[in-house]
Amino acid sequence: MLGNFVYSNPTRIYFGDNAQSHLAAALKEFGPKVLLVYGGGSIKRNGVYDDVVAALYEAGKEVVELSGVMPNPTYEKLLEGVKVVRENDVDMILAVGGGSTIDYSKGLSAAAWYEGDAWENFWVRQRNPEPSQRLLPIGAVLTMAGTGSEMNGGSVITNVAKGMKIGKVFPERLYPRFSVLNPRYTFSLPERQMVAGIFDTMSHIMEQYFSGDDDSTSDYLAEGLMRSVVNSSRAAVKNPHDYEARSNIMWSATWALNTLIAEGKKEDWMVHMIGHAVSAVTDATHGMTLAAVSPAYYRHVMKYGIHRFARFAEVVWDIRPEGKSSEELAAEGIDALAAWIKEIGAASRLSELGVTPAQIDPIADATIIFDAGYHKLTREEVVEILKASL
């Protein structure tokens, strides 16, 4: 059943193989001084940087650069950005990169002119900026599909000193005002990064889908997205330059996590909680940690939501129900998920990511436990799932 909700999404998306042609006009709606945020410099090798600088020039902007945002962006790096923003008094942030860069930019916007302890208040206590607080508007140019950060308020930040990785969902004022989505900008990604993004997308959908036994339009939309992701992923691993596949992956990733398929229903998010703990302890790639723990997690909670898992098998994986119990059908669905993880080259086990048995306890300690899906885990169950995933 659809519970009560308010839906609204302020992000404008420019999508397609010429999407960057809209960038200069989009930038003109903001002030003259732009903080250009990006990561390790791959955008300088694949031409994206040149496209962006040309648009900034066309729009007559003054540019301050802030590079080196890492895959799991740190709070320490955020504080460096705060200093740059305050010294230069920029009017907006243009984030060029994947979800890490865009997540970072939202956190930076929230922290830049905040006088309190941003980590403690926004991430640990999950507070929102006051309506009166100055925030910097954000524009994004996406170079990796997966996180959905281009059309939501999500901002996952790792506090290295405290060994914690926490996600915060900021309100609409911190969504990107616009995002440029050119599927060709993702072509030069290493295949491993592409696959991590694909699994991240699939996991976002599953985290929202696996809760509730009732009937809601949100779940039917989730099923459509999952079928699209599975189908396109198979084409993309055969040929990463398949524009049709990469464009579907990019657009599915956006809708997998821009609130639509969560409206009016509960969500789970325990795979992400465990995955975040793995990354906090090992710095392993986010999407790969999710792939490595998903089959064991879902096998563990399956019995608490058996009808939904049986439906997953039938609708998403086209598994025939005849002559099977719900339990058998549900188990076959999770087997199909595990087989697909292997097929596209995502991580099937935590050991592939370098996780050792000695790290299981610290990972379990770092896992935040929610009570939102089919079953609330105990710490012992987290350890059990981690061992089964090793």
Added chain:
Amino acid sequence: MLGNFVYSNPTRIYFGDNAQSHLAAALKEFGPKVLLVYGGGSIKRNGVYDDVVAALYEAGKEVVELSGVMPNPTYEKLLEGVKVVRENDVDMILAVGGGSTIDYSKGLSAAAWYEGDAWENFWVRQRNPEPSQRLLPIGAVLTMAGTGSEMNGGSVITNVAKGMKIGKVFPERLYPRFSVLNPRYTFSLPERQMVAGIFDTMSHIMEQYFSGDDDSTSDYLAEGLMRSVVNSSRAAVKNPHDYEARSNIMWSATWALNTLIAEGKKEDWMVHMIGHAVSAVTDATHGMTLAAVSPAYYRHVMKYGIHRFARFAEVVWDIRPEGKSSEELAAEGIDALAAWIKEIGAASRLSELGVTPAQIDPIADATIIFDAGYHKLTREEVVEILKASL
């Protein structure tokens, strides 16, 4: 394949069985004088009018009423509204009703302060208001699910004098700023109106789905929505007070026509073109005209898009493909659609709507022919489809 597009939707949706509790606060964002637009007065019998007036009072608004908007709103009625707006100089329009009332309100907003011939320029020539033109912001309280007008720019107006019914899609400036969607507000609708809305929704999805043989996320989302509509419609005709079913129908109708499932792909819309011509000649209920012509139309064009129709059979209707040619599978899908039309009590034939053989020629004359789906019809083919639908 996803073609290039810009996606953005400015409408804020308040959804749920307490959605009207947001209305007073939503109204406060606009000026003090509100034009309250509604239809034949059913909202005075089912309590919706009282809820709305209470919110207007709470928000401290001055209210001018404009009632009597008919199911196929006329241009003549629009000109009456223009006079009311100019005489009272209202600040916004609050549309309370179904798609007709909201369509009407968009047209009124566009025509209210326009100095040219609104019918000729906005509907016949499909022009948009100039950026400098004064438009009245619109809020909506929805009482019937189906048209999607609550979150798009659509405005279908009938010019009685000219015997023409034309749809115009206005730009974002004319989308409702907010829409209140309370599924309980649809409970008192006559079942026939509920069913007409359900088929209208299904038709919107099919008009966008039946074009292109390529692979696009938009089509997977369309399939999810169609499965949701079919499933919920079966529950709703058994029990029109089934909140779960009515809420899914309402939310599916919104997403069936708010641009998402059309992004990056071609659309068809010939069922609507024929249906509009039927309504222009006979004043038959919109959703019912679509139901009456859909099976014959799709049987006629099936061979031009055989793979899509076969996929429709498998994914939407769960028809097994084994041992069947694509043609057989596709035909079974359309048979399933026709059986569902009968099952939910929509019109299976035009004669049920009072259409006579003598009206076929005038209907064909009034049919605007598009070249966008799988096949461009000739006038003779329109006549053939109308005869097969009679």
